[in-house]
Amino acid sequence: MTGPGWHLYRSFLAVMRVGSLSGAARTLRIAQPTLGRHVNQLEHTLGSPLFTRSPQGLTPTDLALALLPEAEAMESASHALSRVAxxxxxxxxxxxxxxxxxxxxxxxxxxxxxxxxxxxxxxxxxxxxxxxxxxxxxxxxxxxxxxxxxxxxxxxxxxxGRIKLGLYARRDYLDRNGTPANFEELERHALIGFDRQTLSARSLGDLPSWAVRENFALRTDSDLAQLAAIRAGYGIGVCQVPIAKRDPALIRVLAGAFEVWLxxxxxxxxxxxxxxxxxxxxxxxxxxxxxxxxxxxxxx
Amino acid sequence: MTGPGWHLYRSFLAVMRVGSLSGAARTLRIAQPTLGRHVNQLEHTLGSPLFTRSPQGLTPTDLALALLPEAEAMESASHALSRVAxxxxxxxxxxxxxxxxxxxxxxxxxxxxxxxxxxxxxxxxxxxxxxxxxxxxxxxxxxxxxxxxxxxxxxxxxxxGRIKLGLYARRDYLDRNGTPANFEELERHALIGFDRQTLSARSLGDLPSWAVRENFALRTDSDLAQLAAIRAGYGIGVCQVPIAKRDPALIRVLAGAFEVWLxxxxxxxxxxxxxxxxxxxxxxxxxxxxxxxxxxxxxx
DNA sequence: TGATCGCTATACATTTTCGTATGACTGGCC
DNA sequence: GGCCAGTCATACGAAAATGTATAGCGATCA
Structure with missing residues (x-):
């Protein structure tokens, strides 16, 4: 009727994360037999085993893996509740x-x-x-x-409002490699771009022809890494204008040609x-x- | 650190719904003093009262009202968990x-x-x-x-796939009032439509000019009530074609002019x-x- | 091969939680 | 006014959950 108590699932989550009853008990600051009883009780009410026991610890069954995201969702709700309270x-x-x-x-x-x-x-x-x-x-x-x-x-x-995106590079990079005057010249440069097509890349809409994975000389899906690469003088990449303006060493390139708003x-x-x-x-x-x-x- | 147990919030929810400790205890099939202790404990850990007690029952405070949706979200997660399990x-x-x-x-x-x-x-x-x-x-x-x-x-x-929507009326309604041949004639009929603009109405995209609230002779946001009205011969309304086809008494009107796909x-x-x-x-x-x-x- | 470390499982005392019984209060109704 | 039905609050014994201590088992390493 009314499912098992939340504390059972809390113990279950801890075991899933730590991998052993003893370790999980330490993180939850409860005794290990208590945790073991929790898991036993949960398995009893479910009718199926959740873990295969061994002296090295517990390994989850398929059922446990299926239950994991649900238990995590409940944990999120619990945290949200605590925050409001x-x-x-x-x-x-x-x-x-x-x-x-x-x-x-x-x-x-x-x-x-x-x-x-x-x-x-x-x-x-x-x-x-x-x-x-x-x-x-x-x-x-x-x-x-x-x-x-x-x-x-x-x-x-x-x-x-809308944040403007622009192409940026550090001043000394441009001094060494020249400043591109159009998109064709861009392909000769060290471009910084995405690895797999991420959501932030997709949100820009249709990508221009030069912005394909093969042209990038540094590929990463981490926006922070891209920004760091631009700041390190690695090459040319996309950056939010308000952020780039804080660093005098960053120079905008192709300002008239490339301008995207977020x-x-x-x-x-x-x-x-x-x-x-x-x-x-x-x-x-x-x-x-x-x-x-x-x-x-x-x-x- | 780790918020109050879930059973406290379960008791809280029951009290919010029923309005009294005794009644809530009955629905949860636990004793009334237990429920009272739960609420007390929850109030103690929160540091603020949740209800104002009276011999007629408990009335929630603002804090309780703020906590209600969060507790309900946790209940949803709990139910989902039970379902998977x-x-x-x-x-x-x-x-x-x-x-x-x-x-x-x-x-x-x-x-x-x-x-x-x-x-x-x-x-x-x-x-x-x-x-x-x-x-x-x-x-x-x-x-x-x-x-x-x-x-x-x-x-x-x-x-x-896509479900087709059409305008329908019952045969005897059309026998009595005639069959409209164009949208202008539609305005003389008993139209069945939404009350406030609901989501299902908005999802049709831009509405035609005759489909405004003032023209409707029966306004309701319940799609079921609209369907029932059509079936009862009240007038002309929008209905899903696969559903209308099951009732031989329902006749499509303006088939060529009005056709929307969902x-x-x-x-x-x-x-x-x-x-x-x-x-x-x-x-x-x-x-x-x-x-x-x-x-x-x-x-x- | 024997010592050690980490793990799970069991036994028993302790603490916490729960339920039953009961008291005190309020409001409605005859 | 007195009775009754409903409420919340309190007291105490029963039940359940927890913690401590310990035994048993496998793996690792000198």
């Missing part, structure tokens, strides 16, 4: 979990969050850097910064409207991002 | 939870599921009739029948790929829907 009384205390792309999360958010924490020192943040768009509905995060317009009805979305949204789950803490962060994030974008594009 | 060993036993639009769920699915249950009598189904598209990611259902192409990466989607998808969560039971239903549903659609449009 955490600073429920005070409006400016508690945890806010934010997801964003790697670039935004590493280059833009830290400064904004630092400012926010100056005025609200009781806030704490959790950052999840990923390009998956489903984090909010699964409640893996409270707030998301996304480059695509959200379509789900249960989400509260706010547009913060629609930027900040999104939160509808349920969190009532949480003043999340709203506070949501509003602040919206203001700062908006300010950042218009100021960067104002003095272009 | 339920018939884990056998491939054709257990519960499969399906969500679909009202029309599909009430007019099309029952027959298909009945056939499936003939060959697999140990299957059980749960039907959720709603037009919300987020049910799958929130794990409110295992399988969804949707009229929009899913965009989330975590979903496995299969197209089953892309139809059947979707399941990626996590459930390993579940043979869900796959079984997924495949069967896909086959039957596909068969239904092509046969209906073949002998048009």
């Amino acid at each position: 955490s600073g429920a009384m005070a409006s400016d205390a508690g945890i806010v979990r934010i997801t964003a792309s790697e670039i935004v999360g590493a280059e833009i958010l830290p400064a904004i969050l630092a400012g926010l924490r100056m005025t609200h020192p009781r806030l704490a943040f959790e950052l999840v850097l990923s390009n998956r768009t489903e984090d909010l509905l699964r409640r893996d995060a409270d707030i998301a910064v996304r480059m695509v317009r959200p379509v789900q009805e249960a989400l509260v979305a706010k547009s913060v 629609d930027t949204w900040i999104v939160m789950h509808e349920n969190l409207r009532a949480s003043r803490r999340v709203r506070l962060v949501f509003d602040h994030l919206g203001q700062e991002l908006q300010r950042l974008i218009v100021s960067a594009h104002g003095r272009r | 339920s018939g884990a060993m056998a491939s054709d036993a257990g519960i499969v939870r399906i969500t679909a639009s009202e029309i599909v769920g009430a007019e099309i699915l029952p027959a298909i599921l009945a056939g499936l249950r003939m060959t697999h009598p140990r299957l059980a189904f749960e039907l959720v009739l709603s037009n919300r598209t987020e049910d799958l990611l929130r794990r409110d259902a295992d399988i969804a029948v949707r009229m929009v192409r899913p965009v989330q990466e975590a979903l496995v989607a299969k197209s089953v 892309d139809t998808w059947i979707v399941m969560h990626e996590n459930l790929r390993a579940s043979r039971r869900v796959r079984l239903v997924f495949d069967h549903l896909g086959q039957e829907l596909q068969r239904l659609i092509v046969s209906a449009h073949g002998r048009r």
Whole structure:
């Protein structure tokens, strides 16, 4: 009827991650026999074994592998619940979990969050850097910064403008290799691009003809690695204009020919409207991002 | 650190729904003092009261209202977990939870599921009739029948063709009021349409000029009520062609002028790929829907 | 080959949680 | 006004879950 208690699945998750009863018991700070009983009980109610025991530890069965993502989803929900409950009384205390792309999360958010924490020192943040768009509905995060317009009805979305993308290289690279004047010349250069076609690459729409995998002299799906390569003078790559402007050594190339805009949204789950803490962060994030974008594009 | 146990929130949910400790205890089949202790403990760990007690029952505070959707999300995850675990060993036993639009769920699915249950009598189904598209990611259902192409990466989607929509009325209504020959004449008729603009109405794209709220002689957002009104001879309304064909009394009007196609998808969560039971239903549903659609449009 | 380390499984005392019984209170109804 | 049906709160014995201590087993290494 009403499924097994949550603590059974918590123990199950720990065993799946650690691989042994003893180790899992240590991480959960409970006794090992307790954990063993939990697993036994879960197996008993399910009617099938979850692990094959051995003196070296426990190895999961197919059933355990099938159950894993579901148990993880429940864990996400549990964490979300704890977050909402955490600073429920005070409006400016508690945890806010934010997801964003790697670039935004590493280059833009830290400064904004630092400012926010100056005025609200009781806030704490959790950052999840990923390009998956489903984090909010699964409640893996409270707030998301996304480059695509959200379509789900249960989400509260706010547009913060469009971020411009441009091609950049470090000054000394261009001094050594020359500055390309058109797309044809680009192919002779050390291009930095994606490895497999990632979501962030796809979101740019149809790719120009030179932007194919074979032309890239450095291929990686990590946007941060691409940025680092540009900064290291490796070659020419795509970079967000507001970020590139902070580094005087980075020079924009083919400014007239290559210019792409990324629609930027900040999104939160509808349920969190009532949480003043999340709203506070949501509003602040919206203001700062908006300010950042218009100021960067104002003095272009 | 690790939030309060799930049983506390389960008790919390029951109290929120029933409104009293005693009543909630009855629904959960536990003792009333136990439930009271649960609520007390939850309030203690949160640091704030959740309810204001009175001899008439408990009324929730703002904090309780904020926590409610989160706790419900966790309940959904818990149910999904139980479903996956339920018939884990056998491939054709257990519960499969399906969500679909009202029309599909009430007019099309029952027959298909009945056939499936003939060959697999140990299957059980749960039907959720709603037009919300987020049910799958929130794990409110295992399988969804949707009229929009899913965009989330975590979903496995299969197209089953396009369902045709047409304007229909019962024969005797047309005998009494005449058959419209063009859209202008349509406005003199008893039109059946939406009340507020619903999602299913919006998914049709831009609406024709006569399809505005003011022209409707019966306004409801329930697709089932619209269908019932057509069948009752109330007037002219939109109906799926495969469904209308089953009722000889329903006559299509303006067949050449009004014709809209609904892309139809059947979707399941990626996590459930390993579940043979869900796959079984997924495949069967896909086959039957596909068969239904092509046969209906073949002998048009 | 014997010592050691890590693992799981069992035995028993302890703590926590739960259920039954009961008291105290409020509101409606005759 | 007094009775009754409903509520929440408290007391105490019963049941369940947990922790400590220990035995048994396999792998590794000198």
